[in-house]
Amino acid sequence: MGIEARRAxxxxxxxxxxxxxxxxxxxxxxxxxxxxxxSLRVEPGQFVGLIGPSGAxxxxxxxxxxxxxPRVSGDVIVAGQSVVPxxxxxxxxxxxxxxxxxxxxxxxxxxxxxxxxxxxxRWLPWPSREExxxxxxMLERLGIGGxxxxxxxxxxxxxxxxxxxxRALIGRPRILLxxxxxxxxxVKTRDDILSLLVEINQNDGVTILMTTHELNAVAAYLPxxxxxxxxxxxxxxxxxxFTSAILSRTFETEMQVVHHPRTGRVLVAEAxxxxxxxxxxxxxxxxxxxx
Amino acid sequence: xxxxxxxxxxxxxxxxxxxxxLIGALCGLMGVYIVLRRMSYIGHGLSHSILGGAVxxxxxGWNFYLGAGAWGFVSALLIDATARRRRIGADxxxxxxxxxxxxxxxxxxxxxxxxxxxxxxxLFGNILGVTEEDILVIAAVSLVVGLAVFFGYRSxxxxxxxxxxxxxxxxxxxxVETGFALALAATIVASLNVVGATLIAAAIVIPxxxxxxxxxxxxxxxxxxxxxxxxxxxxxMFLSYRYDLASGAAIVLLSAAIFGVVYLxxxxxxxxxxxxxxxxPVAQTRARVRGEMVVARLPRADDGSLG
Numbered sequence: 001m002g003i004e005a006r007r008a009x010x011x012x013x014x015x016x017x018x019x020x021x022x023x024x025x026x027x028x029x030x031x032x033x034x035x036x037x038x039s040l041r042v043e044p045g046q047f048v049g050l051i052g053p054s055g056a057x058x059x060x061x062x063x064x065x066x067x068x069x070p071r072v073s074g075d076v077i078v079a080g081q082s083v084v085p086x087x088x089x090x091x092x093x094x095x096x097x098x099x100x101x102x103x104x105x106x107x108x109x110x111x112x113x114x115x116x117x118x119x120x121x122r123w124l125p126w127p128s129r130e131e132x133x134x135x136x137x138m139l140e141r142l143g144i145g146g147x148x149x150x151x152x153x154x155x156x157x158x159x160x161x162x163x164x165x166x167r168a169l170i171g172r173p174r175i176l177l178x179x180x181x182x183x184x185x186x187v188k189t190r191d192d193i194l195s196l197l198v199e200i201n202q203n204d205g206v207t208i209l210m211t212t213h214e215l216n217a218v219a220a221y222l223p224x225x226x227x228x229x230x231x232x233x234x235x236x237x238x239x240x241x242f243t244s245a246i247l248s249r250t251f252e253t254e255m256q257v258v259h260h261p262r263t264g265r266v267l268v269a270e271a272x273x274x275x276x277x278x279x280x281x282x283x284x285x286x287x288x289x290x291x
Numbered sequence: 292x293x294x295x296x297x298x299x300x301x302x303x304x305x306x307x308x309x310x311x312x313l314i315g316a317l318c319g320l321m322g323v324y325i326v327l328r329r330m331s332y333i334g335h336g337l338s339h340s341i342l343g344g345a346v347x348x349x350x351x352g353w354n355f356y357l358g359a360g361a362w363g364f365v366s367a368l369l370i371d372a373t374a375r376r377r378r379i380g381a382d383x384x385x386x387x388x389x390x391x392x393x394x395x396x397x398x399x400x401x402x403x404x405x406x407x408x409x410x411x412x413x414l415f416g417n418i419l420g421v422t423e424e425d426i427l428v429i430a431a432v433s434l435v436v437g438l439a440v441f442f443g444y445r446s447x448x449x450x451x452x453x454x455x456x457x458x459x460x461x462x463x464x465x466x467v468e469t470g471f472a473l474a475l476a477a478t479i480v481a482s483l484n485v486v487g488a489t490l491i492a493a494a495i496v497i498p499x500x501x502x503x504x505x506x507x508x509x510x511x512x513x514x515x516x517x518x519x520x521x522x523x524x525x526x527x528m529f530l531s532y533r534y535d536l537a538s539g540a541a542i543v544l545l546s547a548a549i550f551g552v553v554y555l556x557x558x559x560x561x562x563x564x565x566x567x568x569x570x571x572p573v574a575q576t577r578a579r580v581r582g583e584m585v586v587a588r589l590p591r592a593d594d595g596s597l598g
Contacts, residue, residue, distance in 0.1 A: 066459050088459045096456065105327060105452055106509045115449045119461025125444035125510065151507040171460065 018044035018174040018207040025074030052228035058211040093168030110148035116170035158189030178210035311524035319498035319520020335492035336389030343396035363476030486539035497546040
């Protein structure tokens with residue numbers, strides 16, 4: 001189904017609010033700029049990947065969309081609302097990096113998912129029957145049905161990611177922001193999570209903006225990719241931006257781009273400058289070698 | 292049976308029993324949030340910090356509960372604000388704010404030579420000297436904090452688990468933190484007369500730590516910790532009477548003993564569970580590595596490979 005058909009199916013107003021507009025945004029921590037004059041537009045229903053080296057400002061950009069980082073200058077409009085630092089916009093789901101989660105905290109999967117409904121007016125501690133049904137249906141949809149009473153620490157990496165995805169989705173967001181949702185999971189789980197995100201994007205019309213370090217396995221398959229390194233280096237379809245020049249500039253290291261001999265799809269040789277060292281290792285030139 | 296009936300004939304003991312049970316429950320309830328926020332020593336620090344407020348209240352002729360409570364509230368807010376700075380952790384923030392406030396109290400005492408009030412009660416607790424006003428204040432604090440935790444359960448849980456994400460989901464985290472600081476200050480001030488400044492940390496930390504060994508559910512943790520705190524306050528008072536011990540020390544020692552027993556029992560249960568699991572038939576795991584199918588299996592207890 002094309003975007004026009006989806007727009008008609010879901011409703012114009014719903015889709016219009018699923019946009020992101022960033023104008024000349026500059027963010028700094030303790031006076032040190034992390035993002036400088038970033039301008040970005042994400043259309044309703046788009047699926048966009050953010051790539052760039054560690055410390056490039058990808059997470060800061062996501063957090064700036066939520067009003068969670070101090071801003072030096074610029075404007076941010078998310079889901080039709082002008083975002084002010086300290087006041088997150090409504091209608092946005094966020095899945096942070098799993099490294100930030102306190103896994104020893106005594107909460108079950110159901111507890112975590114219900115957190116996504118905290119600001120929705122119910123004052124009693126226990127969930128209503130309707131809420132329980134909603135959580136069960138969401139867990140079922142994300143492929144973790146029946147795990148509601150499990151402690152979050154007792155789940156696999158993929159199940160943990162889905163739990164936090166469920167928390168973000170239970171409030172029916174128009175925009176979903178994900179920070180490395182496929183980090184630290186195996187290949188099968190990564191593909192399952194991506195399939196799920198595609199389904200949410202296609203069926204529910206949710207705008208998705210996600211960061212990733214996996215260029216070949218994730219970013220190369222997304223419809224639109226934005227290269228970030230302190231600012232926007234380039235953006236476009238993977239075919240147009242996966243060039244040696246753009247990626248080398250983004251990652252500040254030599255990046256080789258080759259084409260798959262059978263499918264013709266672009267492939268990135270990510271460890272560019274490490275090849276020379278790797279060659280030395282294989283030739284046994286280690287300092288603490290075989291001795 | 293006289294263990295229970297004999298002390299109950301004294302009015303001062305009945306008052307003390309009510310107060311100790313209420314304070315035990317209150318500290319157990321608040322302790323869950325404090326321990327999960329990794330601020331276990333905030334109780335210890337705030338109780339010392341409140342000394343500054345108590346001295347100022349005394350010199351200014353204010354009501355002790357109001358003066359010390361307001362002082363504790365401001366200290367708790369300052370700790371929270373200081374801890375939010377990225378370079379200063381909660382532990383350092385507690386150390387800075389509470390020692391500065393304590394030092395202010397000490398400085399005021401040394402400046403005013405006419406200062407004669409006995410602060411031994413504030414340091415070690417004087418539960419047997421509680422007045423009816425004390426009982427009313429403690430009952431009111433327990434009721435208000437209990438209701439706040441009940442109706443603010445969801446917001447408090449989310450703010451404790453992940454304050455940043457809670458804000459994203461529309462939780463007014465600033466108000467929640469302010470309310471929490473107020474409840475915390477009220478709990479510490481109310482507890483001073485019972486367990487004393489030196490033992491408050493234990494009254495706050497041990498019940499939730501014990502309950503944590505018994506459950507993985509946040510709701511059950513709150514109920515268990517409150518019940519353990521109340522039970523330690525209740526039975527600790529009888530022990531205090533029977534063996535002529537300081538009330539605060541008796542309550543804390545009983546809590547510590549219960550923690551020790553639960554720790555050993557849960558450790559034993561886990562060890563037995565592991566042994567049983569090792570004896571189970573092994574599961575086989577198949578995987579394809581470099582094109583070759585390999586089968587991995589867990590060793591059994593009687594498998595030679597374990598030796």
